[in-house]
Amino acid sequence: MKQTFCLNRVNESCPVNSKKSGFNKYWRAIRRACEWQRISGHLGLCRGYMRRNRHAATIAIGLLQSCCEQGWGTKLLKLGESWVREQQIHRLGLTVITHNERALHLYQKQGFMIESLQNDSLLVNGTYVDMTSKSR
Template sequence: MEIRKIRMEDADNYLDMLLNLDNETKFMMFEPGERPTDINIIKNIIEKSINGDDLVLVATDEESIVGFISVQKGEYKRIKHTGYVVVGIREKYRGKGIGSKLFSELDIWAIENKITRLELSVICSNTIAKHLYEKNGFEVEGIRKNAMIIDGKYVDEFSMAKIYNS
């Protein structure tokens, strides 16, 4: 298992992993078949990571990407110190410490890039992910009521953040 920054040659593998995640969990944004499959969108995301504007780290098992963590940095002056985090791990690789390794690498990147606030949201019923985030320094700041619709029902999300002392 390797954790590393995404590379341009990962584009097809990364998209494939995301499409598989969409089918394996209801805790991510996209429903099966909803995610855009234009490889140029993925290449643009990778380009921003390579250039240092944002971050995408991948977890690999031999040739396959099995998980990721991404951060979209605040674009405007007043929020340049912030980053919005998304994380996903393929079903058969969960519970093996990959999430903690991804967050450990994220901490290094955040400090190097003068990020003092990381934010994420998690569906309230996703207790395993919430525990991972809390274990890695995130705290619940509030609840977003009716944040998503899953299986025709409204679900709430926790808004969570991690603050780095500057």
């Protein structure tokens, strides 16, 4: 089965709360694509938009359950890292739900270090879940 991924690389400003950023449109487009085209996963990168944080970026990776344990997470992470190198970004950060053991293992294997634990930071299917921040 051929795997299809949705990629989004933002190297200019992308403040999450800004209506001008297109961030919300991007996530709606991913959901729609997943429903219509059977997208297997996504990679999102957002670089800091102020002079103080342009050296940093955040990465987000998502995979369908059926695509796990096939190396796709590693491939998407490496693709994101190549963009980070091209952009001469010094710091790469991410957040991950603490019960996502596959992702935690991948990020640890790739050298990401835990920075913080955020208790009850997300509400998923009616249940509060913890999230951890990582960077390298």
